[in-house]
Amino acid sequence: MHKPKTLGIGIIGGGFIARFHIKSWVGVRDADILGVFDPDAKRAREACALVRSLNCGEAKPFKSIAAMAADPAIGALWICAPNYTRTEVMEEIAQAVASGRAELIGVTCEKPLGRNVREAKKMLALVQKAGLLDGYLENQVFSPAVTRGKEIVWARGAAIAGPPYLARAAEEHSGPHMPWFWEGTLQGGGVLNDMMCHSVEEARFMLTPPGAPRDALTPVSVTAYTNCLKWQEPKYAALLSKRSGGKTDYLKRPAEDFARSLVEYKDRGGKIVVVETTTSWCYVGAGLRLSMELLGPEYALQINTLDAGLKVFFSREVKGKAGEDLVEKQNAEIGLMPVVADEATEYGYIAENRHMVQSFLKGVRPEENFSDGVGVTELLMAAYLSAEQGKTITFPPKGLDAYVPAVARGKWNPKNK
Ligand SMILES: NC(=O)c1ccc[n+]([C@@H]2O[C@H](COP(=O)([O-])OP(=O)(O)OC[C@H]3O[C@@H](n4cnc5c(N)ncnc54)[C@H](O)[C@@H]3O)[C@@H](O)[C@H]2O)c1
Numbered sequence: 001m002h003k004p005k006t007l008g009i010g011i012i013g014g015g016f017i018a019r020f021h022i023k024s025w026v027g028v029r030d031a032d033i034l035g036v037f038d039p040d041a042k043r044a045r046e047a048c049a050l051v052r053s054l055n056c057g058e059a060k061p062f063k064s065i066a067a068m069a070a071d072p073a074i075g076a077l078w079i080c081a082p083n084y085t086r087t088e089v090m091e092e093i094a095q096a097v098a099s100g101r102a103e104l105i106g107v108t109c110e111k112p113l114g115r116n117v118r119e120a121k122k123m124l125a126l127v128q129k130a131g132l133l134d135g136y137l138e139n140q141v142f143s144p145a146v147t148r149g150k151e152i153v154w155a156r157g158a159a160i161a162g163p164p165y166l167a168r169a170a171e172e173h174s175g176p177h178m179p180w181f182w183e184g185t186l187q188g189g190g191v192l193n194d195m196m197c198h199s200v201e202e203a204r205f206m207l208t209p210p211g212a213p214r215d216a217l218t219p220v221s222v223t224a225y226t227n228c229l230k231w232q233e234p235k236y237a238a239l240l241s242k243r244s245g246g247k248t249d250y251l252k253r254p255a256e257d258f259a260r261s262l263v264e265y266k267d268r269g270g271k272i273v274v275v276e277t278t279t280s281w282c283y284v285g286a287g288l289r290l291s292m293e294l295l296g297p298e299y300a301l302q303i304n305t306l307d308a309g310l311k312v313f314f315s316r317e318v319k320g321k322a323g324e325d326l327v328e329k330q331n332a333e334i335g336l337m338p339v340v341a342d343e344a345t346e347y348g349y350i351a352e353n354r355h356m357v358q359s360f361l362k363g364v365r366p367e368e369n370f371s372d373g374v375g376v377t378e379l380l381m382a383a384y385l386s387a388e389q390g391k392t393i394t395f396p397p398k399g400l401d402a403y404v405p406a407v408a409r410g411k412w413n414p415k416n417k
Pocket of ligand 1 (some may be wrong): 012013014015016017018037038039040043080081082083085089110111112137138139178
């Protein structure tokens, strides 16, 4: 009898993004989530309980990454731990494989691949040395609106009127949910590192002809701007300090809460195409807003995730408790509000995880992989360099591998300019 092949997945880090991946698993075939490792045992137990409640695998908590990797039922690991643990996590996986204790097919890693180019390249080197397939978890390039929109625009508009020349991408919300994201040294920067990683990659993907490799477009220059518009104000700095038990100090060590960039690319014919991004942690609307555009000579595509088909209205008499049940990073519970009905689908997590699983089962490298993660990190670091120097950076600038932005060294403060 034909025995179906099911990939066993282990998740490293059982926090916010792990929950998104777990919820997405109801739409991912041929793989079960069998384990979670989190140094916070309660988090691991809760994540496993969520997996089981959704019938997405017999997940159990593991005591270490090495133990989870060594379980013969587990064939691939999803890295969902904080940015500051990236290289140590990957080293532990590589070590488990090198010692012969773990037999794995592949590893995927959440954005960003590293806090700087050196870390991102180390991740790539480690995964390749271990002989594992690698997937870079950039969900936006799997979002149905993005993939379907790209398909239609290129098949109809670009085929007749010529290729697109401008892609815009913005990701905005009111600020991250955990204190470590706000610390430049731990996270790698502020909103530029945290969210522009999505925008630059999604916009590059839109501008790249369907099926063409990453090098169909070559970055030629990066111009960026960063500032701390909201969270450095004493009232808001005090709020961050309170939320972090006194650790986060945005009066002394702020990170940027607003960042924009303009990336010029050259296509294979030498023509310039442009990516324009905006990201912020100081957008107070209904919740997370992703907006994207793709513009060409006779056409335009637009996406705004808060233009949801579903809206609800609650009068002032409905005084419910604060929640995140309508949309990610929700800011209100009263009035007319958009609802993103199926966030795991719409933000791209289901298609992303299906692609990773199917690639691993076929033994091929996922289309979005650690090399893309390195490419994104290079662009982000060039953006920091541009913002610090107040000028356009010709790409790639000298010394990019060793560069660590001032904000990631705890040395950035726009008020000292
Ligand atoms: N794709 C997206 O849109 C998206 C959204 C949010 C977060 N992320 C990324 O996912 C990663 C995790 O973010 P989050 O929001 O889930 O953070 P989180 O703080 O909510 O959760 C992180 C979890 O990792 C655990 N952890 C800490 N050290 C660990 C280690 N050494 N090994 C394993 N687990 C460890 C923590 O206890 C915590 O439970 C980050 O890199 C972040 O950038 C991506």
